[in-house]
Amino acid sequence: MTQTRPTPVISLHDAAFGYADRAVLTGATLDVQQGEVLALLGPNGSGKSTLVRGLLGLNDHVGGQVELFGTRLEDFREHARLGYVPQRHTLSASVRATVNEIVAIGRLPHLRWWGRPTRADRAIIEESLELVGLADRAEADVSTLSGGQQRRVLIARALAAQPDVLVMDEPTAGVDEANQRVLSEVLARLAERGTTMLIVTHELEPLRDIVSRIVVVTSGRVSFDGSPERFAAERAALPALDHGHHHDDEPRPGSHRPATTPAAGPLDPAGGHRA
Numbered sequence: 447m448t449q450t451r452p453t454p455v456i457s458l459h460d461a462a463f464g465y466a467d468r469a470v471l472t473g474a475t476l477d478v479q480q481g482e483v484l485a486l487l488g489p490n491g492s493g494k495s496t497l498v499r500g501l502l503g504l505n506d507h508v509g510g511q512v513e514l515f516g517t518r519l520e521d522f523r524e525h526a527r528l529g530y531v532p533q534r535h536t537l538s539a540s541v542r543a544t545v546n547e548i549v550a551i552g553r554l555p556h557l558r559w560w561g562r563p564t565r566a567d568r569a570i571i572e573e574s575l576e577l578v579g580l581a582d583r584a585e586a587d588v589s590t591l592s593g594g595q596q597r598r599v600l601i602a603r604a605l606a607a608q609p610d611v612l613v614m615d616e617p618t619a620g621v622d623e624a625n626q627r628v629l630s631e632v633l634a635r636l637a638e639r640g641t642t643m644l645i646v647t648h649e650l651e652p653l654r655d656i657v658s659r660i661v662v663v664t665s666g667r668v669s670f671d672g673s674p675e676r677f678a679a680e681r682a683a684l685p686a687l688d689h690g691h692h693h694d695d696e697p698r699p700g701s702h703r704p705a706t707t708p709a710a711g712p713l714d715p716a717g718g719h720r721a
């Protein structure tokens with residue numbers, strides 16, 4: 447049966463990403479359609495960040511084909527269509543800026559050269575803050591916010607650019623449980639609005655109601671790509687998700703690492719995904 451599918455938002459065919467001439471992630475083939483919410487799982491150092499950062503042009507595309515919105519990555523210029531919330535990033539205490547000012551930065555790609563936000567720009571900034579539940583903190587100095595709240599400011603900053611895809615690297619890592627819950631709600635709201643999301647995460651549990659597809663990267667290869675239900679059913683047969691090498695700033699295997707248990711909590715196929 448032939449079926450016309452819309453142009454994928456992201457299309458990889460045997461793609462490789464890395465640093466200079468060193469390929470870290472290889473042989474990746476996957477299409478992401480508009481509205482999909484992908485969780486990218488895998489052990490530390492397996493290449494998840496390299497994959498998403500490669501899509502954003504932040505490291506090198508070293509092989510295969512990559513297209514964004516039907517345009518070859520090398521020819522792609524509409525960078526504002528991909529919003530990015532980087533990994534382990536909070537706003538530096540040395541920056542004196544209000545929440546509003548930080549979120550307004552996200553609007554820059556859309557401003558004219560003289561750079562004054564219009565009423566419409568200001569409305570978008572306000573709406574972005576509302577979406578992350580920080581409208582009442584718009585005038586607060588960002589350095590007075592908690593790490594989890596700062597993460598939400600960064601999500602709002604990405605949203606202010608009105609991207610077609612939101613790429614987030616470990617949005618819920620290292621924040622306390624209450625903030626994690628709020629972040630999950632924010633992401634659920636975005637999913638409801640049909641925002642396409644690529645979420646690198648070790649924590650599937652907070653995202654279980656919004657993720658529509660799971661991609662596992664192991665040792666630089668895509669080792670699983672399927673629905674959360676299939677992931678739950680096949681998980682036992684998949685390569686271990688928690689035995690990668692660790693970055694220097696992370697606890698060694700075997701040490702207590704509560705906030706980043708890989709893919710914590712199996713998704714029970716009968717147990718209420720999208721309950």
Ligand SMILES: Nc1ncnc2c1ncn2[C@@H]1O[C@H](COP(=O)(O)OP(=O)(O)OP(=O)(O)O)[C@@H](O)[C@H]1O
Nearest residue numbers: 465470488489490491492493494495496497533693
């Ligand atoms: N800037 C860089 N230059 C060279 N190599 C890098 C760079 N950043 C990451 N790497 C290497 O690429 C490999 C994959 O790292 P990557 O950050 O993509 O893994 P990850 O799956 O996102 O891990 P984590 O879950 O720990 O964030 C690692 O071997 C890492 O050392």
